[in-house]
Structure formats: structure tokens, C-alpha cells
Amino acid sequence: MEKKNVLLSVKDLEVKFRVRGRILSAIRGVSLDIYEDESIAIVGESGAGKSVFTKAFAGMLxxxxxxxxxxxxxxxxxxSDTVVKLNSTAWKFINSYKKQLDENSRLELGSATYRKMLELESEMREKSTLSAADKEKEEKELHALKVKRTETFNKKQTLDPAKEKxxxxxxxxEIKKLDAEIKALEKATEQKIKEHKNAVAHDAAYQKSYQERMEKLKKQYAEETSKDISDSTKKRNETLAKEVYLSVGRYKFKKRFKMGKGLIAELKKAMQLGVDLNSEEERNQVFGNVTFRVRYLDENSERLHGTCIINLAQVKDQNDWGQIRGKKIATVFQDPMTSLNPIITIGKQITSIIMKHQGCSEVEARGKALEMMEKVGIPNAEARFDDYPFQYSGGMRQRxxxxxxxxxxxxxxxxxEPTTALDVTIQAQILKLIKDLQKEYHYTIVFITHDLGVVANIADRVAVLYAGQIIELATVEELFYDPRHPYTWALLSSLPQLAERNTKLYSITGTPPSLYNKIVGDSFAPRNPYCLKIDTLAEPPMFKxxxxxxxxxxLLEPNAPKVEKPEIIQDIHEKLLRAYNI
Incomplete structure (x- = not known):
């Protein structure tokens, strides 16, 4: 495979939603690298998590x-390229950060002992409360009652007061009864915890042992943290202080002060716990709790220079999204009428975006807007510039x-799904337009669709999503001609173009699992005609x-039984050539 630069790297992504007192896991541990200038299709049934996945990195959750x-x-x-000016105020901040970091670095010398102190405190807490098994049992019972109450309340809201009194x-x-049961269970749990606390408090032998061990650790910790830090640590702290200032340099003074204080606090916490701050990954994570980390590169007498580690999963400031959404990551939605403002002219809607992100005048923005309208195939763009969206056809609105x-x-x-709301004759034109413009502007396409015909025409690679997970990732040729997951087999078998005369069109039985519940084993197992016993017990890894x-x-495990893909997709090549003109 040709070596390409990774533009977006997603690792172990989980996205959840709070829905009526419950938590729904829409994306479950997705990892995916998206490359520059490629077209990658995200396919799957409704509810698989396709739109949620892209909204997570477009800041539109x-x-x-x-x-x-x-x-x-x-x-x-x-x-990513970041430059901040160096002046007396900047050096004052940097020197202050350096002084605090040097002082806090003494804590690293006693981090192992500090962790032992935390473990001892944790041991005391565990003895003073329910055991892990009892706690899990109590939480499970309480959760079941709360879910039942929520469902009953929601059902009550749908009833007609005039007819269903x-x-x-x-x-x-029923709600009143469940409230009483929830209150009784919570009270019983509190009483059990109280009894555990009293038992530990009156256990003289354990209390004496605990105090002796804690005093010994505290004494050891005090000795360890009173030593001087090394020259290498001081040098690292100097770089860290500059990275702190680089990371907060884009903010105004008041916020810069607050964010800098927050970063120093996070770094102190990391030092206490013995986090390896020489590790790039660990340092990124610590900074990410407050803001993007800017890695220090170089400096001169006038400025500090660094590169920003942009983690879109940890954007805390809406101004940061303003620099990314629209300017660096843009979206074309399914229905153009919901994307356009019906009471603002077409020209105004394009120029406002150009002026916002490119900082040009209205005259310059108009010229760029007209050029863009011509590129997307709007005839007589000058005359149509001041028209309203209702004066355009569906295909033109999408353009x-x-x-x-x-x-x-x-x-x-x-x-x-930018072609779903359009006439079939227009769909091919829009797809061709997107691909043609990609050659000119060199953008990466992330294409969400249900239509495998669209996938065949536009994608270089395909990620198949099911129940919030990527279950197959392949080039478009591999996916169509050598699919390996039973769900992909089912999707391909459902293509109307593969159906033969006087035969029933294939459909996937059942429905996707509820994402409110923890899924055990393979999420597709209940609908999988090739299900193995292990599919119901353990989640499969991603096989290469x-x-x-x-x-x-x-099925890709070496010891698994040999299973052939369905007969309907055994010889798919000729049918696809005819159906999609690949």
C-alpha cells in the first residue's frame, strides 16, 4: 500500500449519551486512521453510529x-504551528511556572511511597464499605428499579388523560411503589455501609496497624521529597514551563492566567503519582485535561515556537472549534433545505462563511463565492447570486x-448521505462533482451512506460499523470481492441488484442490540446464521x-471451522460490473 500521511488518528474512541436518566453507548472503542487525499466510506444500518462517529470529530455532538x-x-x-511573543510579561509567567515545577518535582522522588499511602487509604475505605461483589449486586438492583421507574413514567406521559384515566x-x-422501593433499598445500603464503618472504627487491632503503617509511610515520604531534584529534571521543567506558556498563549490575559494555573495543578498531580512526563503520550494526556498541549520546538529573542497536539476529543473552548469546524473540517448534510437558511440569499450564505474564516472584505468574498458557485456547476452564477434557496432545485441546493x-x-x-434526498438522476452528478473537486482541492472525503453502490463508485477504503464498533475495514475491492465478516456478507447479500427473478430479496433478520445495555460477546451474534458458541461469550479481536x-x-481465528460466504455473493464480480459500472 502506498505510504500516506495520517490526517486524523482515532484511538479507542467511546461516545455516550445521557437519555432519560440512562446512558447509551453510541460508539464503543473505535480506532481508525484516516489519510490525506483519500475517500473512506462509513457504512452500516441506521443506529450503527455512523453520524455520531463523524460528529465527534466535527464538534457537533x-x-x-x-x-x-x-x-x-x-x-x-x-x-498546529504555534508562535507566541516573548516579552517581559511572558518571561515573568515562564519563570513563575519553572519555579513551581521545580518545587513540585520533589514530589516525584516520593511518588512510589505516595501511591502506597493511597493504596492504604483505599484499603481502609474498602473495609469501611460494602465488598465489591455486594456493591455490584446493590447497584444492579437499584439500576433495575430506576430503569423500570423511568420506563413507567415515560409510558404514563404517552397516555391520553381523556380516554385512559x-x-x-x-x-x-406503580411509580409511587417503585419510588418507595428505591428509597428503601438506598436506606438499607446506607445502613449496611454504616455498620461496616462502625465495625472498622471499633477494630482496635486494625486501627493500630493502620496508624503505624501510615506514619511509617508519611515519614518515608517526607524524607524522599526533601531531597534536591536532578539537573536533567530542571532542564525538563524549563521545557515544560515553556510548553505551558505556549499552550495558553492564544488566550486573553485573564483566561491565560487561569489556564496556566490549571496546567500547573495537573502537572503537580501527575508528579505526585509518578507519571512519566518524559513520555510524549503521557504529557499529552496531562495537558489535555485542561487544553491542547503545544510541544516546544525552538525559540529566539522575540518568540517561542511550538506545534500543537490537536486532540478533538478534548476540545474545551468553543473558540478552538471555531478554528476547526468549517475551516478545517466541513460537512455536507443529507437534506440541503435543512442546511440552508430559507430567508437569507444564497450569495450571502456563502460570503458570510468566507468572511468569517478568511478575514477578507465583502467584495473579495463575493468574488470567491461566485468562483465557487461556478466550480460546483451553478449556471449563470452572477444572476443567481441573490436568489433564495426556494428558487433553486434540490440538486442545485445541494451544490x-x-x-x-x-x-x-x-x-x-x-x-x-448527501445524495439520499435527491432524485436518482441527480445523485450521480453530485457524486462526480465531489470526486472531481477532490482532485483540485485535495481534501479527504469521509462518506456516510447505506448505499453500497455509492461506496463502489466513490470510496478507496470502507469501514463497516455495527452497534458502535468497526467490525470490518478494507479497501473497496477487498470489501466487495473478499468480505470476511458475516455482517458484511449480509449487507452485500441485501443488494437488490443481486436478486434473481422470482426469488425473495434477502434481508437481515432481527434488529441491532440495545446500546443501553452492556454487550457480551459479538454484538452481531443474535442475528448471525454462522454464530459460534464463543460469539455469545467473548468479544472477538480485530483479525488481520x-x-x-x-x-x-x-471465524478468522485459526482453529475456527471453515465457513464459506453465502452463495449469492460468491461470484459477485460480474454482477457488480453490470450494476454499478465499476
């Missing part, structure tokens, strides 16, 4: 959604949405088929 784990590193040299009364009684998305020449163009092809199925 709903207010109840959040990234609970993982990283999304965006490698954009232009955006008896049902409403019964639901209210305008593409023009807006590309007006700032982003690095990544997310296409969220070739350098570019991976699949998450136990």
Missing part, C-alpha cells in the same frame, strides 16, 4: 452527548451546500487479513 474515552488527533501542520392511575401507583463546505478549502469533507484488510469475527 448533541448537548447530551460526550466523549467518555479515547483520542482524536488531528494532524494539520498549518493549524385508569391506566394513568395505575401507572402513577450550494457543497460550495459553502468547500469555500474555506477544508482538509476533511464529511458527506452525511491483509495489510489493508481487518475483520472483527471469530
Amino acid at each position: 448533541d448537548s447530551n452527548g460526550f466523549v467518555s474515552n479515547g483520542s482524536i488527533i488531528f494532524n494539520d501542520p498549518e493549524l 385508569a391506566e394513568i392511575k395505575a401507572a402513577a401507583a 450550494i451546500v457543497i460550495a459553502i463546505a468547500l469555500s474555506c478549502q477544508p482538509k476533511i469533507l464529511i458527506c452525511d 487479513v491483509t495489510e489493508t484488510h481487518y475483520a472483527k469475527t471469530w
Whole structure:
């Protein structure tokens, strides 16, 4: 495979949503590298997590959604390059940071002892509360009651007060009963914990042993942290102090002061715990708790120079998203009428984006907007510039949405089923337009779709999502001609173009699993006609088929029984050539 630069690196990404008192895991441990100038398709059924995955790195998650784990590193040299001026105020900050870091670095010398002190405190807490097994049992019972109450309340809200008074009364009684059970269970748990605390408090032998061990550790910790730090640590702290200032340098004075203070506190905590701050990965994580880390590169008498580690999973400031969303990562949505403002002219909608991100005048923005309209195929752009969206056809509106998305020449163009709302005759034109413009502007396409025909025409690689996980990743040729996951087999078998006369069109039985619950084993197992016993017990790893092809199925385990793909997709080549003109 040709060596390409990684533009976006997603590692162990988890995205969750708070929904009616419950947590839904929409994305579960996704890892994926997206390269420069490639077209990658994200396919799967509705609810698989396709749109949520792309919204996570475009900063468009709903207010109840959040990234609970993982990283999304965006490698954009232009955006990453950071310069801050060096003056007396800057040096005052840097020297203050250096002094605090040197003082806090003494804590690293006693980090092993500090961790032992924390373990001893943890031991005391565990003895003073329920055992892990009892706690899990209590939490499970309480969770079940709360879920039942939420479901009953939601059902009650749907009932008609005029016609279903008896049902409403019964639901209210059930809610009252469940509230009493929840309160009783919480009270019983509190009482058990209280009894455990009293037992430990009156255990004289254990209390004496605990105090002796803790005093010994505290004395040892005091001795270790009173020593001087090494010259190499001082040198590292000098770089760290500059990285702190580089990382907060883009903020105004008040916020810069607050963020710098936060970073010093996070670094102190890391030093206490013995985190290896010489490790790039560990340092990125510590900084990421407050803001992006800017890695120190060089300096002169006038400025500090560094490169920003942009982790889109940890963006804390909306101004940072303003530099990324639209300017570096743009999206073309499914329905152009919901993307365009119906009461603002087409020209105004394009020029406002250009002026915001490129800082040019309205006259310059108009010229660029007209050029963009011509590139996306709007005839007589000058005359149509002041038209409103309702005066354009569906296909032309989608061309305008593409023009807006590309007006700032982003690095990544997310296409969220951009042809679904269009007439079939227009779909091919829009797909061709997106591909043609990619050759000129060299952007990366992330294409979300249900249509495997679209995948065959536009994608270089394909990621198949199911229940919030990538279950197969391959080049488009490998996916169509050598699929390995049973779910991919089922998707391909469902193609209408493969159906023969007088035969029933294949459909996948069942429905995807609920993402409210913890999934045990292979998430596709209940719908998989080739399910093995291990599929119901353990989650399969991602097996490597070739350098570019991976699949998450136990069928690829060396000792698994040999299973052939369905007959309908055995000889798929000729049918696809005819159906999609590949």
C-alpha cells in the first residue's frame, strides 16, 4: 500500500449519551486512521453510529452527548504551528511556572511511597464499605428499579388523560411503589455501609496497624521529597514551563492566567503519582485535561515556537472549534433545505462563511463565492447570486451546500448521505462533482451512506460499523470481492441488484442490540446464521487479513471451522460490473 500521511488518528474512541436518566453507548472503542487525499466510506444500518462517529470529530455532538474515552488527533501542520511573543510579561509567567515545577518535582522522588499511602487509604475505605461483589449486586438492583421507574413514567406521559384515566392511575401507583422501593433499598445500603464503618472504627487491632503503617509511610515520604531534584529534571521543567506558556498563549490575559494555573495543578498531580512526563503520550494526556498541549520546538529573542497536539476529543473552548469546524473540517448534510437558511440569499450564505474564516472584505468574498458557485456547476452564477434557496432545485441546493463546505478549502469533507434526498438522476452528478473537486482541492472525503453502490463508485477504503464498533475495514475491492465478516456478507447479500427473478430479496433478520445495555460477546451474534458458541461469550479481536484488510469475527481465528460466504455473493464480480459500472 502506498505510504500516506495520517490526517486524523482515532484511538479507542467511546461516545455516550445521557437519555432519560440512562446512558447509551453510541460508539464503543473505535480506532481508525484516516489519510490525506483519500475517500473512506462509513457504512452500516441506521443506529450503527455512523453520524455520531463523524460528529465527534466535527464538534457537533448533541448537548447530551460526550466523549467518555479515547483520542482524536488531528494532524494539520498549518493549524498546529504555534508562535507566541516573548516579552517581559511572558518571561515573568515562564519563570513563575519553572519555579513551581521545580518545587513540585520533589514530589516525584516520593511518588512510589505516595501511591502506597493511597493504596492504604483505599484499603481502609474498602473495609469501611460494602465488598465489591455486594456493591455490584446493590447497584444492579437499584439500576433495575430506576430503569423500570423511568420506563413507567415515560409510558404514563404517552397516555391520553381523556380516554385512559385508569391506566394513568395505575401507572402513577406503580411509580409511587417503585419510588418507595428505591428509597428503601438506598436506606438499607446506607445502613449496611454504616455498620461496616462502625465495625472498622471499633477494630482496635486494625486501627493500630493502620496508624503505624501510615506514619511509617508519611515519614518515608517526607524524607524522599526533601531531597534536591536532578539537573536533567530542571532542564525538563524549563521545557515544560515553556510548553505551558505556549499552550495558553492564544488566550486573553485573564483566561491565560487561569489556564496556566490549571496546567500547573495537573502537572503537580501527575508528579505526585509518578507519571512519566518524559513520555510524549503521557504529557499529552496531562495537558489535555485542561487544553491542547503545544510541544516546544525552538525559540529566539522575540518568540517561542511550538506545534500543537490537536486532540478533538478534548476540545474545551468553543473558540478552538471555531478554528476547526468549517475551516478545517466541513460537512455536507443529507437534506440541503435543512442546511440552508430559507430567508437569507444564497450569495450571502456563502460570503458570510468566507468572511468569517478568511478575514477578507465583502467584495473579495463575493468574488470567491461566485468562483465557487461556478466550480460546483451553478449556471449563470452572477444572476443567481441573490436568489433564495426556494428558487433553486434540490440538486442545485445541494451544490450550494457543497460550495459553502468547500469555500474555506477544508482538509476533511464529511458527506452525511448527501445524495439520499435527491432524485436518482441527480445523485450521480453530485457524486462526480465531489470526486472531481477532490482532485483540485485535495481534501479527504469521509462518506456516510447505506448505499453500497455509492461506496463502489466513490470510496478507496470502507469501514463497516455495527452497534458502535468497526467490525470490518478494507479497501473497496477487498470489501466487495473478499468480505470476511458475516455482517458484511449480509449487507452485500441485501443488494437488490443481486436478486434473481422470482426469488425473495434477502434481508437481515432481527434488529441491532440495545446500546443501553452492556454487550457480551459479538454484538452481531443474535442475528448471525454462522454464530459460534464463543460469539455469545467473548468479544472477538480485530483479525488481520491483509495489510489493508481487518475483520472483527471469530471465524478468522485459526482453529475456527471453515465457513464459506453465502452463495449469492460468491461470484459477485460480474454482477457488480453490470450494476454499478465499476
